[in-house]
Amino acid sequence: MDQEQTQTNTPNLESVKDQQLEEFRVDHKGTKLTTNQGVRVTNTDDSLKAGERGPTLMEDFHFREKMTHFDHERIPERVVHARGFGAHGYFQVYEPMTEYTKAKFLQDPSVKTPVFVRFSTVVGSRGSADTVRDVRGFATKFYTEDGNYDLVANNIPIFFIQDAIKFPDVVHALKPEPHNEIPQASAAHDTFWDFVVSNTETAHMVMWLLSDRAIPRSFRMMEGFGVNTFRFVNEQGKARFVKFHWKPLLGVHSLTWDEAQKLAGKDPDFHRRDLWEAINKGEYPQFELGVQLLEEEEEFNFDFDILDPTKFWPEEVVPVKKIGKMTLNRNQDNFFAETEQAAFHPGHVVPGIDFSNDPLLQGRLFSYTDTQLLRLGGPNFHEIPINRPIAPVHNNQRDGFHRMTIDRGAVSYSPNSLRNNAPEPATDQEHGYTHYAEKVEGQKIRKRSESFHDHYSQATLFWNSLSSAEKQHIIKAFHFEVGSVKDKQIKQRVVEMFNNVDGELAVQIAQGVGVNPPKNPGGTGNTQVSPAVSQENTIRSARTRKVAILVANGFHFNDATQVMTALAGQGVHTDIISMNLGMITSAEGEQLEATKSYATSGAIMYDALYIPGGKSCVEKLMRHKEAKDFVSEAFIHAKAIGATNEAVDLLLSPDIQGISTAGTDSQGQVTSDLGIVTIRNTTDLKAFSQEFIQAIAQHRHWLRQNQDGKMSG
Structure with missing residues (x-):
């Protein structure tokens, strides 16, 4: 394919793949049932028998085909990555x-x-x-x-x-x-x-x-x-090491x-x-798509081996170049x-x-x-x-299980003269694949390079780079994972092993799994950090997030619809949740449909929670244990919670776990405290909605972990 053809045709690659797949898509609506050989079937409910109550006959080819296909519908699942x-x-x-x-x-x-x-x-x-x-x-x-x-x-x-x-x-x-x-x-x-x-x-x-x-x-x-280290190679044959992101x-x-x-x-x-x-x-x-690139002469410039798959290249040392989307x-x-x-x-x-x-x-x-x-x-x-690739496939491979290509001709070898050596190898100029010419020499040996022997420095670097909340989550994970181990000696060895990463980490692991702390707190002495590995430094957006709106009969229609409109304007989705599914009537007589109930949902399925005002609504919610549990769970998981007008009283209920310390006594002014956003005595919820959306975008408000001893990790 010449350059002019490439420029004309390549923008259509996506449609080429779609057309290729389309050939295999079938919608059976309005068609007659057949066997896999195309024979029309008159009855697929009863097998062929010797008499109405007799045995099934093996000559029933439709039965045999249908059952055999069913028996073989499950292929061996992947050993890993099965789900x-x-x-x-x-x-x-x-x-x-x-x-x-x-x-x-x-x-x-x-x-x-x-x-x-x-x-x-x-x-x-x-x-x-x-x-x-x-x-x-x-x-x-x-x-x-x-x-x-x-x-x-x-x-x-x-x-x-x-x-x-x-x-x-x-x-x-x-x-x-x-x-x-x-x-x-x-x-x-x-x-x-x-x-x-x-x-x-x-x-x-x-x-x-x-x-x-x-x-x-x-x-x-x-x-x-991409985990592994690859190479980019340009037309001049120059290579660079690359990692993909x-x-x-x-x-x-x-x-x-x-x-x-x-x-x-x-x-x-x-x-x-x-x-x-x-x-x-x-x-x-x-x-x-981002790439980290290293010149070949930079291979040994670091305190880690760039080919060691248990090491990453810190982005602050080797920047990620974003090259596409x-x-x-x-x-x-x-x-x-x-x-x-x-x-x-x-x-x-x-x-x-x-x-x-x-x-x-x-x-x-x-x-x-x-x-x-x-x-x-x-x-x-x-x-x-x-x-199946969109690029044409031409080779001399034949036969085998489930062959779909019908190859013509007598020649299936290379080189050959009967077909002028077709299909023939491509040249480098024809964009044939040429392996990078790396010089390789050495004795055959089963041994690992000494540059792979440092097992702890980057583990310490990772630990150093995390926020306090992220560190606390790792400690709790150790408590669950290692705490489930039955062999006490293995637990003790875990503590000693991770003492090589960080001494205080090892002490806290030991406290949670019932073994002795290390006698001599250790660590690698590595004080480096890589801010890019902490999720606290990521992009924050409310777009596509899901908010649960908790209501009962008697809610303020204006509260609910104002906030829902503002959220929708920022690409945030909402679900109306109540005791039962169906229409919920507001104090003004307007209705909204509850598409989720306490039975079919939970705070764990949402990124944030909003409760509109309405005296009758709030009184009912206070009588619903499930509603109060919904609010408590959203609080414990450090999610944004918004409440307007009388709904602020629900947050102050002694039955709501942990929220009683939040500053929620606002009078016509928006109050925002660790992701709890409230306002009282107003019908204009524009400022409230803006503040609530900002709280949603933060994803979590981890400082709540230190309130009343409640832990969200």
């Missing part, structure tokens, strides 16, 4: 990246490169909950004109181990214990922590795993990291641990539902056909992207293909529609 959810979208680069890479999809800002993204948890089975404490997968398939490129990322920038040969070990340790298949989707058990204390390279990753990063508020509000435009935000546990029971599909609904509403999640604008049509059958592989690269000697990456290049061969039934998984 996932996907969405379609597109990516656009901001400016040509010609200086750094020859990858075509990173050159033309007018080109929309289609993508499919699969978010996932790691440890749990397909039936586990979305909100468990776990690493999240963030895999993106770019359908480029040069072939498919898979950016296989996680929401944490590092990994547990340094060498892929230990990957089966860490997964076996994380998974439910084999003798009783307990616990599901949790690291709170002996085998995992035995692995941790026996492999101190895990220290840094464990700190991230026990932080708020492991319980994200939404797939839309979490970062993605996805930065969400909504910022990076998390649940509290209490919320995560309760949501796992009340709405185990919380994250997938959130993504599905956002896209259906047209609130398309967006992520900027991804928009997810379409939900999947069929979960199994798309999300479940999607096959990602870090070895699926295009010209301009190459590998480094990262020992974890090198092992992944083998493992992913091997896994897909088993899971998707053979070597032709690339022909499944969701995996």
Whole structure:
């Protein structure tokens, strides 16, 4: 394809992928039922029998086909990342990246490169909950004109181990214990922590795993990291080391641990539902693609090894250059056909992207293909529609399970003369893939570089970089996870191991899990910080947030509708919640519909809470234990709470946990105290609404943790 054709055709890549998938989409409405061979079926309710009460006959081909297909409808679930959810979208680069890479999809800002993204948890089975404490997968398939490129990322920038040969070990340790298949989707058990204390390279990753990063508020509000070190290679053959980042435009935000546990029971599909609904509403999640770039001669300029996958490159040391944006604008049509059958592989690269000697990456290049061969039934998984590239495929590979291509001709080898050596290899000038010519020499040896031996300095750096609230959440996570371990010796070893990270951290872990504190408080002495790792320094926006509005008959209609209008104007969603579903009548006789009840909702499902005034309404709410519990839970989880006019009295009720200390006696003036926003004796709620929206945008008001001994972590 020449340059002129490329400029004309490439902006349509997204529609090309849509058309390709469209060929496989079928809506069976108004059609006649057939077998898979196209034979029309007259009866699908009764099997063919020898008499009305006789045995079923094996010659009933419709019965056999229907049952056989059903028996085989479940493919082996992924060993890791089994529970996932996907969405379609597109990516656009901001400016040509010609200086750094020859990858075509990173050159033309007018080109929309289609993508499919699969978010996932790691440890749990397909039936586990979305909100468990776990690493999240963030895999993106770019359908480029040069072939498919898979950016296989996680929401944490590092990994547990340094060498892929230990990957089966860490997964076996994380998974439910084999003798009783307990616990599901949790690291709170002996085998995992035995692995941790026996492999101190895990220290840094464990700190991230026990932080708020492991319980994200939404797939839309979490970062993605390529974890491994790759290379960019430009047309001149110059290479640079690169790490990939996805930065969400909504910022990076998390649940509290209490919320995560309760949501796992009340709405185990919380994250997938959130993504599905956002896209259906047209609130398309967006992520900027960023890269950290290092010249090859800078490889040894740092106090860590840039190829060590248990280390990240601090953004303050190696800045992230934002090079493009991804928009997810379409939900999947069929979960199994798309999300479940999607096959990602870090070895699926295009010209301009190459590998480094990262020992974890090198092992992944083998493992992913091997896994897909088993899971998707053979070597032709690339022909499944969701995996099929938009670039034409020409090679001499034939046959195998589930082959979809019908190859013509007698020649299936190379070189050949019968077809003039077709298909023939491309040259570098024709954008054929050429591996970067790195000089490699050395003795065959099973040994790790000494530059990988520091297991604690960056764990300390991470700890130093967190806010006091984030540190408290990690300590509470240690108390739960390690507190669930039965072997006291392992608990003690955890304390001794993390004493190498920070002495005070180790002391507080020991206090919560019932073992001795370290005799000599330790630490690495590292005083560096990286503000970029703290979620306190993220983007803050009220847009797409969800607010619960608590009402009963007799509420002030003006209060409710004024605030709802203001919230909607800032892209904030509201649900009317009451004792029962149905129409709720205001003091003025106007009605609003309660679409949620206490039974079908909870404060854990919302980002904030608002209560409109109305004397009769407030009196009723004060008699509802569920209403007071709703308010208390929103307070304990450090969320924004707004109340107007008589509703302020509800916040001051002695039954509402913790709020009695807030300054809520405002008279015609807005009062805002640690996310509690109130106003009395007014019908003009414009100023109140503005202040409440600002409080929602803060996500949490962690200073409440120090009030009345109540802890929100």
